[in-house]
Amino acid sequence: MFENLSEKLQRSFKTLRGQGTITEENISDAMREIRLALLESDVNLEVVKDLVEHIRVKAMGTQVTTALSPSEQIVKIVHDELVTLLGKDIAKFRTASQPPSVVLMAGLQGSGKTTTSAKLAQWLKKGGHRPMLVSVDVYRPAARAQLAVVAKSTGVNLYEGKLDESVQNGTPEVLRLAKEAKKEAANFGCDILIVDTAGRLGIDAVLMDEMAELKKLLNPSEILFVADAMTGQDAVNSAKAFNDLLTITGAILTKMDGDARGGAALSIRQVTGAPIKFLGTGEKPDAFEPFHPDRIVSRIMGHGDIATLLERAESTLDKGKAEAFAKKALGGQGFTLEDFREQLRQIKKMGSMKSILKMLPSVGPFAGMAQAAENVDESQFTRVESIINSMTNKERQNADLINGSRRKRIAAGSGVTVAEVNNLLRQYAQMSKMFKTMGGGMGGGMKAQQRLMSQMQQQKQRFGR
Template identity: 75%
Template structure:
């Protein structure tokens, strides 16, 4: 989502190398490049101007610290400024002192509000909460049915309610909201997520309805869901909702698409409301809290190892990982069955592209970001299919796999003999490298890093 900005900033920093002091002369060109990079990433013009002014003010005349080069000094200044724009600290999620806490989902049609409500429920469940969902969108055809399907997919409770007339004359939207709140209390749900109706644009009817729901439910959070691919339109819509409703946070969806990231860098500065979550895919778990410092690290090419480690801790089986490491580093190595188990573990963490893009793009890891673009995700599936087509005896002892067996395995997995040969060759190389690492060979460690890079550039997992 920030690849274009990251690439341009890295190029700008390289041009500063070799300077002893940061001066007006050698910073001006860098600031022009940074300004252009921010604008091309669809960052709000006012935000860009303020950012450039702050960087210039902090950089001009600054003596380069003994431990830092001018490039590193500028990187630090830009890093700190971007963190300042995004809000420094991760915005905390608010809960009511008296459950259930009500979360009001707001946004325009097509922003991904209903899907986000389900993802939020899944995220809350992982944190030990008991969310209930309700849709008060009585206008869009099948809107309430859609939320029911989403709720079922994440295993969350949902209140359906009846849509008939109310004898007391209470508007249907308000009645559904009140009934859902009562049901949440009765069933012991500590969170009620209310999926509201959207419009094609901001109008009086939409805002009146949202204001009534806010007064009726006294929500702990009013989350504005915005499509990040709409760029500055998302920022403007968030600003309009904030002025009339006082939103407490923003959720940016479709951040895995062609979004240039400008909305993420603009929203807090323009609206005053923090970005709280990012939607990064279609699946229920493609949803993550917005950490400003980690996002800036990604932009600056420093990667996001903290999020990667958290994902690994959540998704991977530690016992299996330790068992694999023990086998891999022992003299006996590991079998193709162990290799298949590790592929399955890796797939739990998401796509190889998403994993590689969380690695730094500087220093010894410089080639990984480029490798991410060439990853063939289908290769992991084909590799697993090849191993699945082997007998247990073959998986435990690859040396018995003769030419006739390779033909049978290729036919059974829907692949070619060449692909089977390639897998066995790479597997053999990995066994040797891991064995060298187990004996403490520093050269083998370097060879392992080189092999990983070649696989990403078009070897085992590349196109």
């Protein structure tokens, strides 16, 4: 979602290239471009003013190093100021000294509170916690049912409770459900209770009074404001309203995989003083991650997010299969279509190819990857797997067997054209040749595997800081 901002910032830096020193005149042109880039990305006006002024002062001050060119100096200063704006450190998740800790989820209707509550519960569960979910949205019938469905799919404990249909005023029911859920969480040994609250289409007195009552009753360790990143400044304004009443402890930005301009991410912390703690990066239950300010800034600056990509690979890929594949493919034992299919399946576990490409730097050999990501046809991976599935086991083990008649049969069985089958086999042949060259050049399978693992560790140390 930061591609537009990244592109505009890169353009502003170009205005300083070729300049010998930074002067008041040439810095003004760059500052104008940076200001426009931020405003067009929906960053709050006051935040833009402060940020641009800080950049100007540092650029003209003694902190600028003479070892860098003017454009490199500005890039470094902008990077450092953006990191300061978003918070230099990862915001910690708070827990109470006496369990269960209560997490109160706040936000407007449609921001994704219910789905995000379940994602947070699953993330906590992976971290060794025993969370419980409860919906106190007594106004929207589908809300409680939706939470029950996602809780079941993720295997997280849920307190449903029964509503008293005779009660006309919703708030007493909300408070009763919340109180019962906290007691139930303690009885079941759950250390965290996540409370999915009701939302409204806009800020109103009823919503705010109810949230204030819940805060007083539950004494939550965390009050997390859930904001739809696609709504831009509306999300910032809502965050401020909730913070003024509740003093939120953090924010969660949802739909970060969409086409939003990114301004909300750069504005919420400055406007509310509360850090962004998590990001929702997709529809799947595991498309949820802690907010790393330095990594987000790296993406904004066009440097990619290799650290998150490596972490995602480590958490989703089968290490044993990866090592076995490296030893086999690079050790001269051959690379079969069966291996090709398995590698496709492993990549799909990491998420969409679009999201993977967007984590690569947009400079150097990876220049244009962000643009290429927009043109990725995810269905192509399904077609490729379908083609390989339509082959016999012998054909997958030995592609040389696949003659003209077999190609027609495979195409008919997978619902594609013969040309697509030919294209796949051509790609496979190129990859097989590449692995043979790599394996031979490194002197055998064991050495190749050791070299590959060593490179991965170096990358992790370099980008994981």
